[in-house]
Amino acid sequence: MLSSFYRYYLQLGRTFIHLDGIPALAIRLYLVPVFWMAGTSKLNNFDSTVAWFGNADWGLGLPLPWLMAALASATEALGAILLLLGFGTRLISIPLAITMLVAAFTVHWQNGWQAIADASAPFANASVHTASEKLERAREILQTHGNYEWLTESGNFVILNNGIEFSITYLILCLALLVMGGGRYVSLDHYVGLKHSVNCNH
Known part of the structure; x- marks a missing residue:
């Protein structure tokens, strides 16, 4: 009985293997507006963002606030574009995850x-x-x-x-993309990988 159930379970996994790109696509499309809004908002109000990053009294009190604001803004805005295309998904997921980790512990931590x-x-x-x-x-x-x-x-x-709820959620999703990549059939990563594989075999 148990062995039959396990065989059906394995068959179910084989049935859905060609749809394994859909969860990665869903995560990417979920995160695109999140990071696009965050990044472009910082860029559109860059002077205020720099002041908030650097001021220790009413802001974050971070060192090198101009550099930190530029890196955060560019990472989020560029990250949204790359996630939309599914290009360099694993690579861009790393700085996006770091950005969310920094946000969780510098901005939201004290609120629970x-x-x-x-x-x-x-x-x-x-x-x-x-x-x-x-x-x-x-x-x-x-x-x-x-x-x-x-x-x-x-x-x-x-x-x-x-609180840290949203930033940790986005961090977890970025970590998932770091492992999953852009997704089979639904990302530029997939087709670039196929082309590279074909070239390597010739």
């Missing part, structure tokens, strides 16, 4: 895990519990003095906690 404050979540910290009280107070004000139905017709109000 959650990106959005939710007091019912298992990793809710003190600031999240305080945020839920503020959110309830804000709702009361809007219900009393504002058009609450119109304001919430596109979704409920939330308070951002700005």
Whole structure:
């Protein structure tokens, strides 16, 4: 019984082997707008980005802020283009992963895990519990003095906690692409690899 189940399991794996590029494609397309928005936003406001990177009072207090801002901006914007094409996927995944790691520990770490404050979540910290009280107070004000139905017709109000959740998620996805590559049939990496293989055999 167990051996029959295992044979079916192996057959299932062989059946889907030619679709193994789809998860890599899905991850790439998921990350493209994330990194494009982050990179171009930094580039469009480059002076402010440099000031934020370098200021120790209200920013990150990083050394060489101009260089760090330029590297982060270029990595994210260029990374989005390369991920869209599936070209150099493993290579660009390394600096993108490093960027997310730096963001997690320099920007978001002190806020805990959650990106959005939710007091019912298992990793809710003190600031999240305080945020839920503020959110309830804000709702009361809007219900009393504002058009609450119109304001919430596109979704409920939330308070951002700005924790490490998103940056760690993107880091994990970059690590997955580092292993998977751009994906079979759905990336330039695949066809460049095929051409290289053909050339090597002649």
